[in-house]
Amino acid sequence: MTERFDADVVRQAAAPRPTRFYKQIESTNDEGLLWLSEGVAEGAILVADEQTKGRGRLGRSWYAPPGTALMVTYLLRPAMGDLPRVGMLGALAVCETLEQLGIASAGIKWPNDVQIAGKKVCGVLPEARWDGGRLAGVALGIGLNVRIDFAATPFAETAVSIETALGRSVTRAEVLTALLARLDSWRARLGEPALFDTWRSRLNMLGKPVSVLNGVTPVSGIAEAVEADGTLLIRSADGTLERVLAGDIAMR
Ligand code: BTN
Secondary structure (H helix, E strand, O other): OOOOOOOOHHHHHHHHOOOOEEOOOOHHHHHHHHHHOOOOOOOOOEEEEEEOOOHHHHHOOOOOOOEEEEEEEEEEOOOHHHHOOOOOOOOHHHHHHHHOOOOEEEEEEEOEEEEOEEEEEEEEEEEEEEOOOEEEEEEEEEEEEEEOOOOOOOOEEEEOOOHHHHOOOOHHHHHHHHHHHHHHHHHOOOOOHHHHHHHHHHEOOOOOOOEOOOOOEEEEEEEEOOOOOOEEEOOOOOOOOEEEEEEEEEEE
């Protein structure tokens, strides 16, 4: 499908918030962090058709070919105590957007990957901006596969795009409009327990045997619970409870 996706289309899809569109940029999160320091209003977004230094979690790079993904950074200025919930807000908003589009099986792989039937469709990267010890805000980066056919790639078993899951075409503009509505809605409730509760109810590994790599030695056991700041609690075979703050989780 040929889709027009430029500054005008993005501005219209995101109105009336401040919007920046880039045909190509290193990373929308980098520009977003700078924009926060310049005092931009909450809810502003940056969108790119291609990133040359896109970042993922845990220091990884994140790349999608032009025309295939929605790469957006949403800017917010949360209270310090709400910081742990910003990533949850992103993953939850994406799940609800997918449902609105007609995808029933969206879930969250801890901490904040969004999956459709166990395959990753979206990654979320919240990054805080500190100016002299003061929190200037957070750049909430979201990379959503819209139209990549992973079938003949090494990622066939692990990744999926919206169009493959839906079996029909969607435009990035329509996905963006729906996503922003869900982001704005949960942003207004960032301090409420409902956000954590709803995020937790979407996690797809609670109660199951998992292995989390967050260093040299994997932590293995049953994913028993999550704490309000997102920390994962894993019950290992000898009965001890391990607390995991970050890492890559896999089903065993
Ligand atoms: C992950 O899966 O590890 C997170 C991926 C986040 C990618 C998005 S794309 C828009 C924003 N800009 C970046 O450089 N990264 C995020």
